[in-house]
Amino acid sequence: MDPAFILEAFLRILPGVPLTLQLAALSLAAGFVLAIMLAGMRLSGIAPLNAIAWTWIFVFRGTPLLVQVFLIYYGLPRFVRGTWAWPYLREPWWCALLALSLNTAAYTAEILRGGFLAVPRGQIEAARACGMSGFRLLRRIVFPIAIRQAIPGYGNEMILMVKATSLASIITLMEITGLAQKLIAETFRAIEVFVVAGAFYLFLNFVITRAVLAVEFWLSPHLRDAPDREAILRPALANVH
Amino acid sequence: MVPFLELMGFGPRGWGAAMLAAAAMTLAVSVAGFLLGGVVGSLIAWAKIAGKRLVRVLADGYTTVLRGVPDLLVIYLFFFGGSAMVTAINRDWFGGQGFVPVPAFLVGMLAVGIVNGAYQAEVFRGGYLAVPKGEIEAARAFAMTRAKMFRRIVAPQVARFALPGLGNCWQLCLKESALISVTGLLELLRQAQIGAGSTRQPFEFYLAACVLYLAITTVSGWGFAFAERRTRRGVARA
Numbered sequence: 266m267d268p269a270f271i272l273e274a275f276l277r278i279l280p281g282v283p284l285t286l287q288l289a290a291l292s293l294a295a296g297f298v299l300a301i302m303l304a305g306m307r308l309s310g311i312a313p314l315n316a317i318a319w320t321w322i323f324v325f326r327g328t329p330l331l332v333q334v335f336l337i338y339y340g341l342p343r344f345v346r347g348t349w350a351w352p353y354l355r356e357p358w359w360c361a362l363l364a365l366s367l368n369t370a371a372y373t374a375e376i377l378r379g380g381f382l383a384v385p386r387g388q389i390e391a392a393r394a395c396g397m398s399g400f401r402l403l404r405r406i407v408f409p410i411a412i413r414q415a416i417p418g419y420g421n422e423m424i425l426m427v428k429a430t431s432l433a434s435i436i437t438l439m440e441i442t443g444l445a446q447k448l449i450a451e452t453f454r455a456i457e458v459f460v461v462a463g464a465f466y467l468f469l470n471f472v473i474t475r476a477v478l479a480v481e482f483w484l485s486p487h488l489r490d491a492p493d494r495e496a497i498l499r500p501a502l503a504n505v506h
Numbered sequence: 507m508v509p510f511l512e513l514m515g516f517g518p519r520g521w522g523a524a525m526l527a528a529a530a531m532t533l534a535v536s537v538a539g540f541l542l543g544g545v546v547g548s549l550i551a552w553a554k555i556a557g558k559r560l561v562r563v564l565a566d567g568y569t570t571v572l573r574g575v576p577d578l579l580v581i582y583l584f585f586f587g588g589s590a591m592v593t594a595i596n597r598d599w600f601g602g603q604g605f606v607p608v609p610a611f612l613v614g615m616l617a618v619g620i621v622n623g624a625y626q627a628e629v630f631r632g633g634y635l636a637v638p639k640g641e642i643e644a645a646r647a648f649a650m651t652r653a654k655m656f657r658r659i660v661a662p663q664v665a666r667f668a669l670p671g672l673g674n675c676w677q678l679c680l681k682e683s684a685l686i687s688v689t690g691l692l693e694l695l696r697q698a699q700i701g702a703g704s705t706r707q708p709f710e711f712y713l714a715a716c717v718l719y720l721a722i723t724t725v726s727g728w729g730f731a732f733a734e735r736r737t738r739r740g741v742a743r744a
Binding site for chain 2: 323324327328329330331332333335336339340341343344424428429430431432434435442445446449450453454455456459462463466467470471
């Protein structure tokens, strides 16, 4: 372990962080939108829609992400060459983003479906009794409860996605793992480079874990102990005397 | 351009046999990694449950790091770091010359096993915590030795509680084995890359790889579901 080399590795790998973050954030966002659609199709009760969503989830969860990346990056060009999609699918960045988004959509859809199924029936009945229906019922009652239920699972998925962006390095994108691999190939100092690159991922994942815990805490006031009334009143009582 | 079924068939232009052999290699490296992960995972779970403070901290560090770092980085660590280490040992202790590569299968098994061990440790720990305390006390009251208590009371129940989680770990193993293709091990994805390169029909080869992976995950999923049903015989459902 040579401090000078650790510092050099840190400075060499640091420029890859924005690309890692960009791929993770964009694919999570796109995947989330797709996942809401897929979860909706699964729960719609309409057989063809359910079958399509089930197949999507089955295929994307049952095969390695790297195969999906290759299928899109190497396999699709034959079909899209000359169409509007070609300028995008020619770029590894778009291919990686597409593969990551489609993949995380499948996992997220199942997490969301679990959240929707956990909404108590009584809550929906009560909302209907109050005259809510359709989108208002979803917005006010179903979504908030479902999202809160799904947060721990979704936090895991966010961490998996940060790790999954490392596969983009295999199709030439120079994010954290890509730069680390290049540095190892140049210097053959695998252990030091692993420590530095690993530290970047651990830091990102630590921040995500904390943020998810904070959101979960913020969204579950009903599960916390009631505030200590005396502690709240103490300043006021002090003034009385 | 060769039609898909002929390309993946067993005729003179068919790659079917090569793809099936590569799928067998995928299975072999996954099973080896999964078993190694079982050994590593039970040791780490033991350290977490019964270890002294320092041992517990180390075990926690192990699971945190290996679950928080991309698998690909771990594979690079073993692939490049392992060869560098073996080369250095060969040079310093045995006076050998030149670069000594580590066999790709060994790198794959180690990388998959070390990472999967971190996941399996958490599964085993969860399974152990689910064993009712009263049963352990009852076993003590019968004056069972620790080994006998482990064999008769703890292990069978941990196996039952851990089985669904282990099924997930096995699926992770299978998917991680695809990353071993970067080391050149001739497993399913590497074979698909080779076929795609030499026939210029990448879509067919990656599609076939997808189908084979799906077949493996589906059949092993059935296997785990069957095992779960068997271990739950005689257990009342809540």
